[in-house]
Amino acid sequence: MQYVTILGATGSVGVSTLDVLARHPEQYSVYALSAHSKVAELAAQCQQFRPQRAVVGSAEAALELTRLLREQGLATEVDYGVDALCAIASAPQVGAVMAAIVGAAGLAPTLAAARAGKKVLLANKEALVMSGQLFMDAVHDNGAVLLPIDSEHNAIFQCLPHSYGRSPAASGVAKILLTASGGPFLTRAVESLDAVTPEQACKHPTWSMGRKISVDSATMMNKGLEVIEAHWLFGASAEQIEVVIHPQSVIHSMVSYVDGSVLAQLGNPDMRTPIAHALAYPQRIVSGVPQLDLAQIATLQFERPDFHRFPCLALAFDALRAGGTAPALLNAANEVAVQAFLDLQIGFRQIDRVIAHVIETVPHGAASSIEAVIEQDRVARMAAHAYIGDRLAA
Ligand code: NAD
Ligand code: MG
Numbered sequence: 001m002q003y004v005t006i007l008g009a010t011g012s013v014g015v016s017t018l019d020v021l022a023r024h025p026e027q028y029s030v031y032a033l034s035a036h037s038k039v040a041e042l043a044a045q046c047q048q049f050r051p052q053r054a055v056v057g058s059a060e061a062a063l064e065l066t067r068l069l070r071e072q073g074l075a076t077e078v079d080y081g082v083d084a085l086c087a088i089a090s091a092p093q094v095g096a097v098m099a100a101i102v103g104a105a106g107l108a109p110t111l112a113a114a115r116a117g118k119k120v121l122l123a124n125k126e127a128l129v130m131s132g133q134l135f136m137d138a139v140h141d142n143g144a145v146l147l148p149i150d151s152e153h154n155a156i157f158q159c160l161p162h163s164y165g166r167s168p169a170a171s172g173v174a175k176i177l178l179t180a181s182g183g184p185f186l187t188r189a190v191e192s193l194d195a196v197t198p199e200q201a202c203k204h205p206t207w208s209m210g211r212k213i214s215v216d217s218a219t220m221m222n223k224g225l226e227v228i229e230a231h232w233l234f235g236a237s238a239e240q241i242e243v244v245i246h247p248q249s250v251i252h253s254m255v256s257y258v259d260g261s262v263l264a265q266l267g268n269p270d271m272r273t274p275i276a277h278a279l280a281y282p283q284r285i286v287s288g289v290p291q292l293d294l295a296q297i298a299t300l301q302f303e304r305p306d307f308h309r310f311p312c313l314a315l316a317f318d319a320l321r322a323g324g325t326a327p328a329l330l331n332a333a334n335e336v337a338v339q340a341f342l343d344l345q346i347g348f349r350q351i352d353r354v355i356a357h358v359i360e361t362v363p364h365g366a367a368s369s370i371e372a373v374i375e376q377d378r379v380a381r382m383a384a385h386a387y388i389g390d391r392l393a394a
Contacts, residue, residue: 008100009033010041013123016271032088043068053077055084085109090116099124114138123149125229130328147278154274155252155265166235177254179246183217206249206269224316245303311352325364325376332380333358
């Protein structure tokens with residue numbers, strides 16, 4: 001029996017993870033679940049999966065959850081806050097940790113899982129983008145196993161040799177071909193993007209996801225973060241990673257080898273496939289995802305990304321090349337800008353301007369410690385809020 005902690009259980013990835021786990025009760029048991037504020041949803045999950053522990057975001061939410069659980073006759077231990085998240089991510093009983101909190105808030109517990117030598121199932125790409133080498137060192141130094149959940153990185157992992165040692169050249173890898181759907185605004189007139197609403201931005205053509213990553217997909221910052229994620233996971237330079245627009249989201253990414261071979265992983269766009277793959281790795285388990293019907297799909301299309309339409313993608317490549325804490329600045333500014341867009345404070349086409357402003361004005365340095373990264377995150381958020389405030393006042 002493997003005990004699993006799910007950080008961010010009430011989110012899109014968290015719910016898909018529980019769906020896969022429910023299909024294999026003889027193999028997996030839920031040790032702990034976390035949610036930020038969706039207390040009723042978390043209580044229902046506790047009722048079904050009977051975890052030993054549950055963690056929420058505040059003391060009030062913890063009181064409310066305790067009340068709901070006791071009503072149901074459940075003895076689940078309830079706690080709140082970041083230390084409690086780190087505790088459920090590193091408890092000795094836990095085998096695997098699904099890191100599915102969205103944004104920088106997931107860094108501390110995901111890092112705690114790595115430092116405790118767990119099998120870390122990484123959905124929370126922002127944590128890796130921020131901390132890069134420091135996170136990879138924590139994985140390596142503590143014997144943790146890092147398995148990518150992001151569908152593209154899971155696909156690349158599946159297309160690389162088992163012996164892959166984070167060196168493309170040593171394995172004959174010429175390029176990593178990172179596919180992108182292009183999101184809901186792939187063909188819409190660029191000028192008309194000023195007027196798009198959060199609802200339009202969150203209406204992804206092929207994937208159903210949380211609101212932050214949905215907006216990131218619309219700006220293609222999601223792909224930019226994924227380029228940085230691929231750099232750290234697979235040891236590939238910016239030049240060795242190519243973004244390919246593929247609107248059908250059937251090929252989840254590819255690896256191009258020096259002999260001219262290109263290996264791809266295909267599947268329906270459903271996160272339960274990478275989740276099941278990583279959970280059971282190196283075995284295979286049923287995920288609930290229907291088998292791919294290629295004749296029904298019939299057509300697969302590819303094109304190059306347009307950096308003018310998607311300036312966020314260019315900003316992310318620049319941050320990767322700049323190195324140090326530049327990706328942490330990029331990520332923090334993006335989180336603030338996306339939230340401001342969702343809150344109707346700025347327009348869609350101002351998201352990239354906020355990020356560019358923060359990168360231009362906040363000096364970045366070496367990512368020498370997690371504390372230094374967290375400090376850069378804090379300063380970048382302040383600069384982003386100030387810029388948005390100034391614009392609103394103007
Ligand atoms: P979501 O918004 O649906 O869920 C986020 C989860 O994080 C929720 O359970 C929420 O309670 C929790 N959370 C939010 N803020 C928190 C905070 N401050 N402290 C603690 N917990 C907090 O997001 P999602 O779509 O499931 O995405 C989760 C992560 O997985 C993101 O990093 C995203 O980039 C990545 N990811 C998602 C998908 C997808 O299909 N949804 C695909 C690939 C990668
Ligand atoms: Mg992805």
